Amino acid sequence: MRNILVKCVIGIFLLGSLTGCWDMKTIQDTNYMTAVGFDYKDGKFIVYGQMLDFASVAKQEGGQSTQPPLIWVGKEEGATPSEAFNKLYKTSQQRVFWGHIGAYLFTKRALGQGIGKYTDGSIRYSETRFTQWVYSTDQPIESVFSIVPFFNVSPMSSILMQPTDNYRQSSYIVPRRLFGVVSHIREPGQMIMLPSLDIVKDVWLKNEKPDPKLMVNGAYTLNLHHQLEWFSLTELLGLRWLNEHTKRTPLLIYKEGKPIQNVLIKPKSHIKVRVDGDLPVFDLEIAAATAVAEVFELVDEDTLEQLVSKEVTEEVERTFQHGQNRGADVYGLEHVLYRQNSAAWGKLTNYGTNPLTDYKLGNIIVKVKITNTGMLKMKEKNQQY
Amino acid sequence: MSGKKQITSLQLYMILMMSIGISNHVLLIPVLLHYGKRDSWFGAVLAIMPMLIWACLIYFIVRRSKQEELMGWIQMRLGKWVMHAMQGLVALICLVHAVVTIRDVTMWTHVTYLPRTPLFFITGVFVIFCFFAAREGIKAIAISSGLLLPAVIALGYFVMGANFQYKDYTMLTPLFTHGYGPTFISVLLTCSASFEIMSILVMQHHVRTRIRLRGLLILTVCIIGLTIGPLTGAIAIFGPFESADLRYPAFEQWRMVTLGKYISHLDFLSIFQWISGSSMRTSILLFISVDVLKIQKKSTRSHVLIWICLGIFALCLYPVSDNQMVKWLQNDYYTYMFAAGIVLTLFLLIVAMLPIRGKETKA
Numbered sequence: 001m002r003n004i005l006v007k008c009v010i011g012i013f014l015l016g017s018l019t020g021c022w023d024m025k026t027i028q029d030t031n032y033m034t035a036v037g038f039d040y041k042d043g044k045f046i047v048y049g050q051m052l053d054f055a056s057v058a059k060q061e062g063g064q065s066t067q068p069p070l071i072w073v074g075k076e077e078g079a080t081p082s083e084a085f086n087k088l089y090k091t092s093q094q095r096v097f098w099g100h101i102g103a104y105l106f107t108k109r110a111l112g113q114g115i116g117k118y119t120d121g122s123i124r125y126s127e128t129r130f131t132q133w134v135y136s137t138d139q140p141i142e143s144v145f146s147i148v149p150f151f152n153v154s155p156m157s158s159i160l161m162q163p164t165d166n167y168r169q170s171s172y173i174v175p176r177r178l179f180g181v182v183s184h185i186r187e188p189g190q191m192i193m194l195p196s197l198d199i200v201k202d203v204w205l206k207n208e209k210p211d212p213k214l215m216v217n218g219a220y221t222l223n224l225h226h227q228l229e230w231f232s233l234t235e236l237l238g239l240r241w242l243n244e245h246t247k248r249t250p251l252l253i254y255k256e257g258k259p260i261q262n263v264l265i266k267p268k269s270h271i272k273v274r275v276d277g278d279l280p281v282f283d284l285e286i287a288a289a290t291a292v293a294e295v296f297e298l299v300d301e302d303t304l305e306q307l308v309s310k311e312v313t314e315e316v317e318r319t320f321q322h323g324q325n326r327g328a329d330v331y332g333l334e335h336v337l338y339r340q341n342s343a344a345w346g347k348l349t350n351y352g353t354n355p356l357t358d359y360k361l362g363n364i365i366v367k368v369k370i371t372n373t374g375m376l377k378m379k380e381k382n383q384q385y
Numbered sequence: 386m387s388g389k390k391q392i393t394s395l396q397l398y399m400i401l402m403m404s405i406g407i408s409n410h411v412l413l414i415p416v417l418l419h420y421g422k423r424d425s426w427f428g429a430v431l432a433i434m435p436m437l438i439w440a441c442l443i444y445f446i447v448r449r450s451k452q453e454e455l456m457g458w459i460q461m462r463l464g465k466w467v468m469h470a471m472q473g474l475v476a477l478i479c480l481v482h483a484v485v486t487i488r489d490v491t492m493w494t495h496v497t498y499l500p501r502t503p504l505f506f507i508t509g510v511f512v513i514f515c516f517f518a519a520r521e522g523i524k525a526i527a528i529s530s531g532l533l534l535p536a537v538i539a540l541g542y543f544v545m546g547a548n549f550q551y552k553d554y555t556m557l558t559p560l561f562t563h564g565y566g567p568t569f570i571s572v573l574l575t576c577s578a579s580f581e582i583m584s585i586l587v588m589q590h591h592v593r594t595r596i597r598l599r600g601l602l603i604l605t606v607c608i609i610g611l612t613i614g615p616l617t618g619a620i621a622i623f624g625p626f627e628s629a630d631l632r633y634p635a636f637e638q639w640r641m642v643t644l645g646k647y648i649s650h651l652d653f654l655s656i657f658q659w660i661s662g663s664s665m666r667t668s669i670l671l672f673i674s675v676d677v678l679k680i681q682k683k684s685t686r687s688h689v690l691i692w693i694c695l696g697i698f699a700l701c702l703y704p705v706s707d708n709q710m711v712k713w714l715q716n717d718y719y720t721y722m723f724a725a726g727i728v729l730t731l732f733l734l735i736v737a738m739l740p741i742r743g744k745e746t747k748a
Contacts, residue, residue, distance in 0.1 A: 023500065023501045131649070183624030187556070
């Protein structure tokens, strides 16, 4: 009997002591950082932190809010990024929680320092994870952080923090999460095309007043050799055909300079390298599952397949050429060489100390397969009676 | 110790899956990645071969010792002093493992989710729990392992499945870019960690059903599989170089889990996995270290256990930085354990092959 009593007392004591947990953080006493920006100027690392009003983050009953979301952007600088963050605490009033950061945004100057200098501190910290989206921008970070998506919803629904659905509908440059950036940047010869964000003011009007929105307008090249180049979206059109994540990408088909059909393609590519003496040659094979989306002028399937194949080949070659002109291996072909023939890679790059310079594209085979023609038949609409 | 045989061989395997599984997950993988990089997973796969042969040798020893108490068997064949030396060695190995396990789990707890809770408190609570489990005996540990293991395995498959969206298994190749050395070291490391299966020899007398060869072989494959899974996962997500830099590559995979837009931050589930594995491991190690001393009286056993726990508690709080411990694990721990594994196996094989003496036939 006495034994049971003692056990009960201990149990009650233990249960009671749970509420006094040392690491208890209450929601209302915490500031949640939602995005972090990095810049670099005159030897100083500048960090930006974005915080949002909870009312605009959480879904509320009784319709959406009529107020635009409240956005705070803080800025501090320091000799290292972590020092700048520590300075940010001085004005943060409450404890800052970093576990819900959705995106990292880098300026060109920041990227020039090497991305590792910024990510070390945040990866090392226990609250942050590897799932944030990583972007670059040439616009002021505070402006990018303050862009509101439609209907006064929070910036957490913009392409900065939720790019996947948008990308699935129209795939050009694949959005990157932090783990993909840090793992690929350390792969020999790999090239990361880090999407860059631009603010577009003249597309959408809100009550006839310009309403700025975010857009991916190109990409910066990131690799082990810190070779930083920016390419515009038009220059990078070929990139989508070699990316495994491309789900649905539109292509306008021309015949003799006239637009005839619009197609949606889900490509699947395979690169094979053969080393010709000391020159690696990369053969590409792209299987393009094509759906006809719009018919301006009817052509037979064979012709369409040929035209699609020609267009895709040209885009791939053009992007490759743009890269070559500026000495950037935009397709990460050196990595393909490393993976498929690491002996040749070791010889040609001195085990990764020099970037691969002499290489070329070999045969590009595009196998087009028309899968469907949408909700309409592939047929001329003749006048009928 | 009451002479009762308390558990079945299945329960024994569950204890081993828990206790070796956790160390192969959280202690071994960082070391494998450090030495083997991209080739480490292949080394772990290759290790299955020698380990299966080795499991047959263990089975041979189990059969020759008639699944009886190992120390008594050694005493019968080689005398009292050899037995005492063995007792000391086994207890020492258990204590080293226990200290490493506790240090690792408490430091992880402190770094990841309880940064403001003092380390001595985390360690204290953990040691007290394991003390009670070890005092209660192997049956209690077996039952709790049996309850915890299915949940731990289910969560393991969950994290594997949820992370498929991030995995790029092409990163597992190219192999052998630095020759065959890294693969070979990975084979040795995996063997070294899996030699712990030998602990069934000091627990076999508690098992009332027969330990079968088939069971041992399956156990070996499972335990090495427990290394291969998160190891390939880490390489496929973070790449060989970044995962070699991570302090807790297995845990980091839990932090990646996101299901759609609204479900993320599920890493608290790994706390369950990690704590159940570590506590079962520490409890069974404490149990073995006392059990092997063959103290008959229950109160004396409890007293010895208390002193062992206090010693472990002190060793765990001895100020050695985590980095130093990682270095020690990388440079020394697995080498010692490999040597100990080989020496013990050979020794026991020799004992098993000694001609049967007259005394023994009578017994």
